[in-house]
Amino acid sequence: MSERFDRQIKYESDLDLNFAHQIASFPGGERIFDCIQCGTCSGTCPLSVYMEYTPRRIIAMTRAGFKDEVVRSNTIWLCSSCYSCTVECPKEIKLTDIMYAIKRQAIRENIWPKEFKMSPMMTGEFFKLVEKNGRNSEGWLMMNLYMKSMAVGDALKIAGIGMKMFAKKRMSLKTEKIADPAELRKILDAAGSEMELIKEGAKEVVHG
Amino acid sequence: MKYLYYPGCSLKVTGKPYEDSLLAVFNALEEEIEEVNDWNCCGATAYSAVDQMKAFALAARNLALAEEQGGEKAELVAPCAACYLVLNKTCHSIQDYPARVGLQVKRALKAGNLTYKGTVNIRHPLDVFANDIGLEVIEKRVKNKLAGLKVACYYGCQIVRPYAEFDDQHQPMTMDNIIKALGAEPVNWSLKTRCCGGSLSATVSDDALSLSRILIKEAKRRGADIITTACSLCQFNLECFQEKLKQKGDQPGETEIPVAYFTQIMGKALGIDEAKLGFKQSFMPLETLF
Amino acid sequence: MTATETPRIGVYVCHCGINIASRVNVKEVVEFARGLPHVVVASEYKYLCSDPGQELIRADMKEHNLNRIVVASCSPLMHESTFRRVTAEGGQNEFLFQMANIREHVSWVTEDEGEATSKSKALVAGAVRRVAFHEPLTREKVPVNPNVLVVGGGIAGIQAALTMADAGKKVYLVEREPTIGGHMAKFDKTFPTLDCSACILTPKMSMVKSHPNIEMMTLSEVAEVHGYVGNFKVKVKKNPRYIKEDLCVGCLECIESCVYKEAKFPDEYNLGLGKRKPVYIPFPQATPQVVLVDPETCLYLKKGKCKQTCLEACDRKAIDFEQKEEISELDVGAIILATGFKAFDPTNRLPQYGYGFYPEVYTSLEIERLLNSAGPTSGELTTKSGQVPQTVGIVHCVGSRDKKTNVWCSRVCCMYSLKLAHLIEERTGAHVYNFYIDMRTPGKGYEEFYERLLQEGMRPVRGRVAAITDWAMTPEEEGKLVIRVEDTMIGVVRRIPVDMAVLSVGLEPQPDAKEVRRRFNISCSPEGWFLERHPKLAPVSTFTDGVFLAGACQGPKDIPDSVAQAGAAAAEALALIDRGYVEMEPNTAWIEEELCSGCKSCSGQCPYNAIGFDDEKARAMINEALCKGCGTCVATCPSGAARQKLFLDKQIYEEIRGVLSYV
Ligand SMILES: Cc1cc2nc3c(=O)[nH]c(=O)nc-3n(C[C@H](O)[C@H](O)[C@H](O)COP(=O)(O)OP(=O)(O)OC[C@H]3O[C@@H](n4cnc5c(N)ncnc54)[C@H](O)[C@@H]3O)c2cc1C
Ligand code: SF4
């Protein structure tokens, strides 16, 4: 039977009811269940005007198990980490940390809206540079990004500013490096990954 | 007291004028400041979007190095807003999540033969100038009173949120008070901590643009001649996109305003040579203001 | 039975439904108890406090000739009196009873069943060994003073005072402000019926004033409280009014003639929205309807220099600049506290709402005054620049449901916000928005009132306001306050320009609640609300006998609930008084004269000043009527001469031995 309209209904079987618990077990995620859906976060968020789902809805959807929608939403990429929501939330929910946690989940799953391909790419490039040299080299970060991105238009749009930055000596292609990046990599390896940690953390008494 | 200085990646490149003017001002105020040896990236925003644990480890290495170099109770000055936030966040997380973060960070540092006892005090230069050195001292050292200059002090997000205790999260006043001590006039506006678009300017620049536009328009509406910032990303977003705003149809002058680091303005008032303050590196001439 | 008879002990272990039985293996505890010395019977029951449970004990006492009872159940605070009564009904002295708390001290706080069961056994063993050494005691009966003290003259205090006065009791009503009436007197109308506040309150206020059984004391505060239930001694401090209350008739000639021609001082009663002179009356219906002089602004009182034109103007010679603070002593049998609440002050506490920064941001209480026909604008609502507002935004939950300020729901704000929306719309024709998190209207006729407002066109937006600012994004926003909020029903952020913003401030405990609590020796919840003895079953009693609570001092409440509670508090006080006597707890201390060395170590330590000294004998002596049985002297006395009934050394040691022998 073919229906004329898409069915908007959500079946419980489509949801991931464990998702909220997973987010809650990252440091900073612990208060997600306290949310009263007041919308202070969205109201204070300077980017909510562009978001597919406002920060409040992200919390509601995460709690209800709408994992796919949340991880695919543009909200997490539009979040500028300004911490307005975190300081205004009357229930002291650390929303910015939750946005990060969801964003990392999206990166692990290689999912992002196409207008945002620059974001994970930048994050990835940044990560690589830092892992390699211990420091970011802003000039190289920009170069790599624009070489990689197919968005020639974008590149050209910003190229003007970029050139001017070079001219004003506020951009350079000098590689910034620490003395022994290999030593740093040892530390990073030993730090492990956060996914292992949320298992250990489940038992932790949360302070603050 | 000797301060330790954590520049972070930006202050060496895009934020070079911030570094130059900051160090010049410390010098002029006869305060000692010394760069942390072999510091690494703080783990900033983008990094913690990949793996939070590695981000904490990165930041913790800097803290461990600072503790080693500065001894217990080292005062670590972090001028970049993002670095200031990330270093603070790491300290808080080590304390708040002893098992998940504290232990793990310890283990990671050990792999690099480092330890961190947790004694470093992370300071923003605004805090140091206003609360350690003091407004009276600054006022006394002023050589060129900036009388008549109307300044919109812009703090951005991450200095006062969510950790800083030295100022109010909604209506911070530290920078305003410093500006006042220089003889200039801070304008009263309510967007001091509203986001400028942050790193979105690199990814979805059009949308980020409207955020800085709001700030510039409001600063001008309140009669400001200049916006001062305390973060290289804010400075970049507010200054470098003004041309683009014009291309998008803003009237000439509607969204044009010089944007300087507050330390550049301090330097000017303290009588430091403009060449040492990076005035030439601005898109919009700063010299003509004075 | 006499104390020398061999103990025959019955032990009863309660399941308390599953409260105890789900953690403690009750059977095992009963089995264990059977093996303890002198235990004749041991049994269990699902609810020992119920009628059949009580009967079980009484029947056993007859059948097995029991002379001592141990109940292992909940806290003695809950049911000690119940089981003492049962013991008495079973034919023994009520003090031949001991309780072991295996609920609060065991099942509720222990995870492991094995641990819970062993701890229960240890406590039962202690109780059994202790009770074997109990002795019969008798309670003293002390007559109750029939006078009552009511502290706080808001609607709750007024209602309680009138009820008791009508029942023929002498009531002292102590109010610290110059007039009674509390918050209610400040409102123009009251929800949900919109009766005029003055019309329903002022008659009650004047009844208080004229009632032959009520002595109203304004500008007064309780300074000290001594004594105990039925016999409190209270010191009341009265601040000078500089007016002889009995002479002043409220003609207000003095105000007219004051050397200050213009009223120029911010008027406290109107929250600074109006101006007053140094001599003034808070509002026309103030009760008592007499003026007062403010020593801070009166030229004569402050500087000693003034023509004192007021003195000449008053032909009743009621002005008295020589008045001093006065202390009076009252003897009362019961006390009702009705000290109310404080409205949340958003200054600096919620800077995102710009209160104190933008002139057109008001608190709800200020709007109440501005809408009040007896208020500073005679009920006309305009902006500070004199404009009639066209749009007004009412922001709910300011200082409520927020971890940074107060976590509780203040319970009345949704309803009064709807009331204000109605009144503002009625007076000004403005469009009124209500920004709320959840619209809470539980109460008779309350939901109907909400519906009425919706029909009247009130604009509801479900969302907690994020910020109020004055920066404009669109031409319509120029010169307005902009309310930024997520309309959570729709899921979008809105910016709504308004001419006035009203902050619906929550209810907080009075700032001095902690001191008042200490003065009256009652408890506070951590937030500072006075604590009732039981939230459901003893909502107006406190843990101090003879001290009762009424109104918002116990927690946020509206007028109907405050009045109902005031009635309940009055009834409790009347029950106490009309019984005529109170029975004292017999667990008082005494001094064994032969042992006392006269060192006086104890007398300074007693918190109730119950220890005197017999100079002739050079021995300490305890006034039993004042002793509260706290045991401080017993612990202090170096010679072991201070002893306490029900806490004799042998009783305590036996209990400890019992516990330890099991462990
Ligand atoms: C803006 C606003 C609007 C409201 N509108 C309504 C409405 O329309 N309908 C409704 O049902 N409810 C309304 N309420 C709730 C109402 O105010 C309370 O229910 C009511 O005032 C509680 O009465 P009360 O006597 O317990 O306390 P209060 O009214 O606070 O009175 C307490 C009295 O005790 C005095 N006092 C305090 N401490 C001492 C002391 N130590 N010694 C001596 N005296 C002391 C005070 O001066 C005061 O006179 C509103 C509340 C607010 C904030
Ligand atoms: S502000 Fe906090 S409580 Fe309110 S909707 Fe956002 S996360 Fe939930």
Ligand code: SF4
């Ligand atoms: S931290 Fe992110 S979600 Fe929160 S207010 Fe800022 S941009 Fe919005």
